[in-house]
Amino acid sequence: METTICPWCQTEIVWDEELGPEEECPYCHNELKGYRTLNIALGSEEELEEEEETQEEDDDLSLWGEHDESHLNAIRRVEAFAADGGDLLAYESGVEKVLDRQDEVPECPHCREYMIFAGTETLGAEFKPASPGGLREPLVKTSAKLNVYVCSACFHVGRFLSEDDRNALIRTVSES
Known part of the structure; x- marks a missing residue:
């Protein structure tokens, strides 16, 4: 008897030698031969840094391709609060306490x-x-x-x- 593990549900499949291998998992009913893997080739660190910078620039743009200044300014205010010695963790826990009491x-x-x-x-x-x-x-x-x-x-x-x-x-x- 031949044993295989389904790549989709990770279940062990035992096949009968007379019937041969199945094309579909008997448990999750996914195609066993159609399973595809994705290989990602990592480049040098310089290429990764360039991609991260590009992604950060893209994240700063709104849906219409313009900067969302109001949201960025609010983030800067919270960061300025932390830079002035404010405790962001205390702020977040205070916010959680207030939210827990709201209807x-x-x-x-x-x-x-x-x-x-x-x-x-x-x-x-x-x-x-x-x-x-x-x-x-x-x-x-x-x-x-x-x-x-x-x-x-x-x-x-x-x-x-x-x-x-x-x-x-x-x-x-x-x-x-």
Whole structure:
């Protein structure tokens, strides 16, 4: 009897000599003869350093090929905090403690880090509520409250309707 190990699931396959080798693994059903390996030839250290520098330059560019200065400036501020003797580890653990106590933890739309609840804000007289066609009331009242969040990494500020005002918006739209 011939024994082979499946390259996909690492299971030992024992074949019957009369039937011969199988073309497919009986456990994971992957093709045994179609398994391909990838060989990577490493160049000299100089070539690797050049590739790393090119990759770093590419990482600094946004999707549109422009520098994302706001995110880079925020990173520089955090690094400046550390350079002035600030303890980044203490900052990160403090952020974790604050996030653990929050009911809602939205993600920052810029860097995907979690945002810290900073307070509430009330829409004022400057806010002009819209009443889309077919609705009897405006979507959001001028007295609506916004929850304000700050990203702990890039310091982006985000505002979201409070829970009560979200429910009011849902009722307004669904009653139309």
